[in-house]
Amino acid sequence: MSNAEEQKNIANYKFHHIDLDKCKICKDFSCENACFRGIYEVIDKESMPKCTVIEDREDRCVKCHICTTLCKLRAILID
Ligand code: SF4
Ligand code: SF4
Incomplete structure (x- = not known):
């Protein structure tokens, strides 16, 4: 893993991943x-x-991706 990846502050759930720095x-x-x-x-x-x-x-979650679209900071990732 690169240093950049290690420093990321991501909250990982089952399939939601949220960038807390954002x-x-x-x-x-x-x-x-x-x-x-x-x-x-x-x-x-x-x-x-x-x-x-x-x-x-x-x-x-029905994976509609409304949340990933409406989060302007693009903090949410859904697998
Ligand atoms: S808005 Fe996001 S978390 Fe809510 S159901 Fe849709 S994809 Fe899932
Ligand atoms: S809208 Fe996006 S950046 Fe704001 S709190 Fe929600 S997930 Fe975090």
Whole structure:
């Protein structure tokens, strides 16, 4: 693995991968509203925002990719 890859701050779930370095500078938290299956919660919005996949909800995902499209920072990757 290259140094650049090691330094990345990615939250890995089963098939969602979220670049938390991007969430840190996010202002609109569009992922939360984008997902009609209620999968995301952004925590610490006032300090260091962090998108999380709510426990046990990941399997609700239908891979519609609305969230990956609406996250302007392109922080979300879905396998
Ligand atoms: S996933 Fe995208 S929209 Fe959601 S908090 Fe992170 S950067 Fe913002
Ligand atoms: S792909 Fe669709 S269902 Fe899955 S997390 Fe994104 S918006 Fe929600």
